[in-house]
Amino acid sequence: MNDIKVAILGGEGVGKSALIVRFLTRRFIGEYASSSECIYRKRMSVDGRQLNLELYDPCSQPCEGKTTLNEQIHWADGFVVVYDISDRSSFITATAIVQLIRELNLGAAKRDSEPVVFLVGNKQDLCHMREVGKEEGQRLATEGRCQFYELSAAECYQEVSLMFTKLVRNASLNGKAKERRRRPSGSKSMAKLINNVFGKRRKSV
Numbered sequence: 001m002n003d004i005k006v007a008i009l010g011g012e013g014v015g016k017s018a019l020i021v022r023f024l025t026r027r028f029i030g031e032y033a034s035s036s037e038c039i040y041r042k043r044m045s046v047d048g049r050q051l052n053l054e055l056y057d058p059c060s061q062p063c064e065g066k067t068t069l070n071e072q073i074h075w076a077d078g079f080v081v082v083y084d085i086s087d088r089s090s091f092i093t094a095t096a097i098v099q100l101i102r103e104l105n106l107g108a109a110k111r112d113s114e115p116v117v118f119l120v121g122n123k124q125d126l127c128h129m130r131e132v133g134k135e136e137g138q139r140l141a142t143e144g145r146c147q148f149y150e151l152s153a154a155e156c157y158q159e160v161s162l163m164f165t166k167l168v169r170n171a172s173l174n175g176k177a178k179e180r181r182r183r184p185s186g187s188k189s190m191a192k193l194i195n196n197v198f199g200k201r202r203k204s205v
């Protein structure tokens with residue numbers, strides 16, 4: 001299996017794009033506005049194997065041809081479900097997404113293995129405004145059979161990179177990619193990503 005498809009899911013403004021951009025460019029961009037869902041591609045080497053990684057970044061706003069959460073779940077081999085530790089409602093959303101991934105997996109007879117799910121409590125730098133305890137995140141991860149991370153896209157490239165690399169490794173070990181049912185629309189090259197990133201106004205947080 002050389003193609004790994006990963007969907008980054010979670011409530012609005014939890015830092016999905018910030019995590020992807022941090023992983024791909026090593027930089028944290030304070031404001032990243034995107035009005036469409038998109039797929040970022042990266043070729044990477046994991047344990048000496050060349051892999052083609054596709055990262056799906058959904059759009060929280062209504063947009064043309066928007067895929068449903070069910071379609072996103074069927075498309076991906078692995079998931080990063082993100083919440084913001086300073087926003088309880090985002091944790092409720094993450095809980096629902098983890099449950100839906102597991103429910104859809106139970107109903108999908110064609111799957112040969114369970115998808116890899118990483119639960120990420122982002123914005124750890126905002127722990128003085130924390131609304132979700134670390135142990136709550138850990139509990140949800142245990143119940144949903146996820147690996148759990150608390151990190152900060154704003155402050156730490158290393159942890160973000162390790163998390164994505166581990167996810168890709170686990171997903172690639174997880175057996176053959178499943179039949180693609182529907183692919184979310186929209187695709188961006190690395191060049192386009194860099195344009196987006198550097199073309200946007202930066203704002204400190």
Ligand SMILES: Nc1nc2c(ncn2[C@@H]2O[C@H](COP(=O)(O)OP(=O)(O)OP(=O)(O)O)[C@@H](O)[C@H]2O)c(=O)[nH]1
Pocket residue numbers: 011012013014015016017018019029030031032033058059060061122123124125126151152153154155205
């Ligand atoms: N303090 C802090 N702010 C962050 C962090 N990650 C992202 N943000 C901020 O959170 C806001 C939303 O980040 P995005 O990356 O656009 O979040 P998103 O989930 O992609 O947003 P939507 O696509 O609109 O749902 C921005 O203002 C970011 O600067 C973090 O680790 N710490």
